[in-house]
Every structure is written in structure tokens, then in C-alpha cells.
Amino acid sequence: MNQASDTTEAIRSASRAIVRELGFMNSTLAATPYSASAVHTLLELDAHQEMTAAQLVQTLGLDKSSVSRMLAKLVEAGELIEVPDPVDARVKKLALTHQGQQLVSHIHEYGRRQVQSALQHLNPTQQQAVRSGLASYAQALKLCRSGATDTQHDQVEISCGYRPGLLGRITEMHAAYYSQHSGFGQFFESQVATGVAEFATRLNRDCNNVWVATLNGQIVGSVSVDGQDLGNNHAHLRWFILDDSCRGHGVGRKLLSQAIAFCDRMKFPATQLWTFKGLNAARHLYDSFGFELTHETVGNQWGSVVTEQQFTRKYGNVTPLP
Template sequence: MGQLVSTQRIDELRAASREIVRQLGFMQKGLAGTSLSPSAVHTIIELGYGTVKNAGDLGEMLHLEKSSVSRLVQKLAEDGLIEARSNPSDRRSRQIGLTKEGKALLKSLEDFGRKQMKSAFVHLAKDDLAKVESGLTLFAKALRGEKSRHINTNAVELRQGYCPGMIASVVGLHASYYATNYGFGAVFERKVATEMSEFMGRIANPTNTTFSAFLGETLLGSVSLDGEDLEESVSHLRWFIVSPESQGMGIGNLLLEAATSFVDSAGFEKTRLWTFKGLDAARHLYEKHGFELVHENRGSQWGTEVVEQEFERKRT
């Protein structure tokens, strides 16, 4: 059940929201350094990110009536920024996408927006920046209500290999999630940090890799494949994690699809992972991708006694 919020607090939040709108330029005639309306700028961005594919999706996302969307799409098409394309899965419908000029405009919008954010964030301490990121994300999800649990995976970027800051980010996700939900402490965090740091020193080996899912520059989840620390022809699936805010959105499935495709292509005969009893959502994903429980016993390698489990997947 949600908490009751005082009128004074609500009005303070509304005032902050209005200030954000003003400072980002939504009250100006041209948004983001262009002559376009806010709805047109959002259309270019969402089409470029693959969040929407047609006019119907666009209208739902921008909360616009069908007639308004039609005029918007027509105007952008006349300006040479978007174009209609046939839908290979349904010939009765038409998809819309960016033209070459539209993609160039998208880059300009991204550069403008990033510069604008950077100029603001230089005034914040690192901890304050994390609070802003978390707060705005939660606020946006609260405004969307139930829709906050869904995301178009076309908007998610899957990056392979090392990314700057990923060790701290992945360790942080593990430490926070398992401390909150299972009481794991410093032993677990130190173990993940130490072993992942050592692994990243070997990431250049073609038998090793990491897949990380990002929405913009926000890490949604990650998984690693270590082809060196077990016996020959056996890969070790390690540090699979999805942020609490992203769970239920299909991110875990996306990561495990990439992981299993990698080990099969690399010629590993088996892939193993170690986890513990009670992580039912993760177990469902493991079994969906061909892993089977082969062993379990009580243990405390992560600093807290649990029923440790070993899963194994054979090459398909």
C-alpha cells in the first residue's frame, strides 16, 4: 500500500517539476535548440531509439489524440525527417522510421541533451547524482503506474565486453539486492568485487566475455561468461544480475539469450553456474535456457548459510 503524502509535500514536488520543465526549455518555442515542438522532438527520439514503431504506439506514448498524431507525422514526413515503411509481419499496417536527415537530427538532439545534463550535474556530488537518477526514475515509473513494468526491448542496448564503471555498478547491484533480500554482507560483496576484478583482467581472452543491458547510460543488468576457471570445454556463467527496477521487463531473458548463444558459438560443451535455493525467478530463466539442477547442499561460501545449487547446461 502506498504512503499518504501531505499537501505541502505534493506542492513542493509540483514546484520542483515545474522548475525542471522550465529549465529544460519546454516553455520555449523551439525545444532542444530546434524549431520543433516538444511532441515532434519526442517523436524523433522515440523513433530513433526504437521505442515506438507506428502512429498508434506514438499516440499512446505521447498521450495524443489520433488526429494530432496524424498531423504530427505528416508534418515530419513533409520535412523529410521520417518516412513510412511496409510492415513485413502485417501488410495492412505501416511502420514509421527516421530518414537519414532524421537520424542526423537525432544525433544533434542527443548531443544537446547530454551537454545540458552535464552542465547541471557538474554542480552535484557523486552521491547526490545517484539520488537524482534514482529519484527521477522512480518518479517516472510512479507517474506511469502499471506501465512502468513494461519496456520495449528494442530500446535496450546490449553491450559486450568491459564498459567503464561496470565493475562498481555490477558489484553494487549484487551487494544491495542480496543484502536487502537475503542478509548477505561484507563477505559476499568483497567476494564479488575481488573475483570480478580478477576476471576483468582476463576479459581480452576470446573465451571470456560480459553482456550488459543498458537503457541510455543506465545499467539494467549484466551476466559474464568465464571460459578459464573450470575444466576444458566448460564455461562458467557468473554474476547474473538484473536491477530491481528492471525485473519483470524481459532483461534477464535477453541477457541469457546472449550468454547461451555465446557459449554455443564458442564451442563449449557445458556451461555451469552456482546459485542458491529460493531465487525462483532466476531459476525459471535458467531452466528456460536449458540449465538443469545437478547438485545442491548447504554451504556458506557467500558469508550466509544457504542451500547452494549447481546448474548445468549442455551445448545445443
């Protein structure tokens, strides 16, 4: 089974577990006498104040007849009330009654207790990963259902400079990727952490900068230019890394475009980077930006045998559009 299949099956397994643990396998949900679809209807009406049956059909992704029967039961139970549209009396909107508002408050309290109890078993980094990952995955599923061609990656933002959590996130992405693809362990992660931390102390220099890609507030990619450590006024392209969820969607090209444009503005005579042989997608990207392989050597300093490669790009090479 390849990596894509592994990811697919892992997500499917986790999704089934979430459905079970949140109680969706039961006939009622959130300690109410109502089904999952009815509970979601109440929550949507709480969020939007008033909605038509047609709007609920679209939001819930259910067929019209099912929604109609469910709404009738909720009205009969006293949870909802039909409200005439002030512009078009033929249009009936639905809203929560006072009884329905009280029930929704109970549902929110129940849901918050569930989430807060689970989060106690996660550290802050894991909590942030869950928050970002679930939001991104939910958006992706919604796009699939709607048939939209745009993806969440259109919402990725590129910015420069330090931000809280940057050092740890760069280290985390490197450790996760290279442990899986190259077998690197604690020594490699420690070297990355040390290097990034030292570099951060020099970000106040005009010749140094870092760019990050963020999605839903979560850092999903980074690249840095160090204009000091190589000497000879050469730039060092460092810590170019993407979260697995963003690979193959043009995020890396956007990051490198910013970094290379910076190198050209600074008129560094050359920009150098070091990587490992076998990372073909990255190699293709480097080639497209005018980098050329200038040296390679086999070593095991990172914990496993790899071929290290040095690439150099001279000032003035054509930079492709992002």
C-alpha cells in the same frame, strides 16, 4: 506490506518531497510571477521555438480552456507572441518574445542552481542513478498518460565487452539485491568485487566475455561467461544480475540468450552456474535454457545460512528464443 507495495509507497513519498522542495506547492515557480503550468509552457516554447495551442494542450496534459486562458495572459504580459503559419494562415503558432526569452534564461539559471546544489550532496554513482531513474520514471508516467502499451524496457540495449563503470555497477547490483533478499553484507560484496576485477583482466581471451543491458546509458543488468576458471573446457556462467526496475520484463532472458549462444559457438561441452535456492524466477529461466540442478549444499560462508545450488547445461541443449 510486500516489496512491490514498499516500492510504490517509497516512490510516492519521494515524489511528494520533490514537489515540495522544487517549489510546486507555491502559487508561483522558479522565482517568477507565473504558475508552474505557465513556466512549463515557456520552457516548452523555448525547446520547440514555435507551438500551437493544441500542441501545448497535448504536451502539458491540461485541458484546452485552461491552456487558452494561460496563453492569453502570457501574450498580454508580453512573454509570447502569435505567429501566423506560413502554409496555413488560419493556424496560429506561439513563440517567445525577446522579453520571454530573457525570462526563460532566468528560469534555466534558477533551475540549474537548484539541481547543482542538490547534486553536491550525492556521490557520482548516486548522481548517475538519479539521472537514469528520473528519466525512466518520467517516461513511464508519460506512457501511462498516453495509454501506450509499450514500456521503457523495449529501449533496453544489450551489448558485450567492458565499459567504464562496469565493475562497480555489477558489484553494486549484487550487493543491493543480496543484502535485501539473503542478508549478505560486506564480505559478500568484497568477494564479488574481487572476482569481477580479476575476471576483467582476462576479457582479452576469446573464451571470456561479458554482456550488459543498458537503459538511458545506465547499466541495468549483466551476465558473464568465464571459460577458464573451471578447467576441463567447461564454461562458468557468472554474475547474472538485474536491477530491480528491469525484473519481469524479459531483460534477463535477452542477456542469457546472448551468453548461451556464445557458449554454444565456443562449443563448451558444459556450462555451469552457482546460485541460491529460493530465487524462483531465476530458476525458471535457467530451466528454460536447459540447465539442470546437479548439486546443492547448505552453508553460511556468505554471512547467513543459505542453500547453494549448482546447475549444469550440456552443449547442444535447445536454446529458446529471447
